[in-house]
Amino acid sequence: MSKETNMKIPAPPPTRKKKVKSKRLYFTQVHEDAIVAYVKTESARERTILYRDFIGPAFNEMVDKIVFTYKFTSLPNIESLRDECKIWLVTILEKFDPSKGHKAFSYCSVITKNWFIHKVRKTNQSSKREVQIDDLPKNIDMSKVVVENEYHSKREEYE
Secondary structure (H helix, E strand, O other): OOOOOOOOOOOOOOOOOOOOOOOOOOOOHHHHHHHHHHHHOOOHHHHHHHHHHHHHHHHHHHHHHHHHHOOHHHOOOHHHHHHHHHHHHHHHHHHOOHHHOOOHHHHHHHHHHHHHHHHHHHHHHHHHHOOOHHHOOOOOOHHHHOOOOHHHHHHHHHO
């Protein structure tokens, strides 16, 4: 004898729909066209308008994203380096040739990344060359560390 149960089967929990992230593009075809127009024009007024309205904000976003993506944030004076990089991008922008089939975004992003890599290498090399006076062994005679200029000694003797 089987006994049927009148149990209600609970409904499955409501499924959450995945929220699709909308990518906020900071370098669009509009920016690409602005860079091409910037390269083609000789008018300083037009270049200023193109840079102020289109290119400058895109460069700001691109440099920030590259700095954080490749973890260049450890560089000293990163804020001033970001500004220097943007200046470098503007000076090198005239060398961009759209007829070669390359995109302005890839051109500028590669230049930015390489610029920061150069700064990292330069910082690492200079830090290796520097020797702090506190790091020197205590048994070194300080008179051997100090360099005297012979000119001053001879001048004192002469006078």
